Amino acid sequence: MERNIKITLEYDGTNYMGWQIQKHGKTIQGTVKEVIEKIVNHKINLVGASRTDAGVHAFGQVANFKTTKEMPIERLKRAINGLLPPDIKVVKTEEVSLSFHSRLDSRGKTYVYRIFNRDVPSPFEYKKAWFISHEIKEAELQKVLNHFIGTHDFTTFSKLSSDEKKNPIRTIDRIDVKRVNHTITITITGRSFLRHMIRVIVATAVESLKGKIDRDSIPELFKKRDRKFAPFLAPPEGLYLMKVYYNDYPF
Incomplete structure (x- = not known):
């Protein structure tokens, strides 16, 4: 059977x-x-x-x-x-049940992106977090990341596959930034995500704090629908898939 x-x-x-x-x-x-x-x-x-x-x-x-x-x-x-x-x-x-499909039945996912933030890298965080030596204030990072909450066309902030180009609309329901000592965690929960979407969002927010992009212009970048307006990509080692939701999606 x-x-x-x-x-x-x-x-x-x-x-x-x-x-x-x-x-x-x-x-x-x-x-x-x-x-x-x-x-x-x-x-x-x-x-x-x-x-x-x-x-x-x-x-x-x-x-x-x-x-x-x-x-x-x-x-x-x-x-x-x-x-x-x-x-x-x-x-x-x-x-x-035989009808269960892990991808098609998913109602949402939570990812965490980890940043190790001090002047010297840690050997224990090597390949486990994005090392950033300049100071990051978590309240400012949270403020920038709030621009990404909601339902948007994320073409500018992703690398679309041929299938995803048909529907680049995605919904992020919550983003939380916390800091414990030198480690900053960014927890992002949404219905589904495009390729590289979280890494582009995190990198764009970090670069905005460095003044490389106007943080107040981020809402307008959604309308550009072009990756060249957000050409940043956080390294993969900081990203963790934490949970896949089925009937228990909290939003």
């Missing part, structure tokens, strides 16, 4: 070319798929909720696959983790 298995994953994306399988290079999806196929002894289609870029991390990536393998759900999790490398782990396995 066919089963649909939903898995929640954590991973350090440093050594991978992102989530999605590519012709060349090691990917999260490819690594997990290969392990699961060894366990269930047949080919699977592993569907991910988010196509995280190379170097991006996750605490709450969700994926699903269908199998005819009869194995208790917790035993399946232990078997998968036993074969996965130490920088990828499945933290939860669930048996769900």
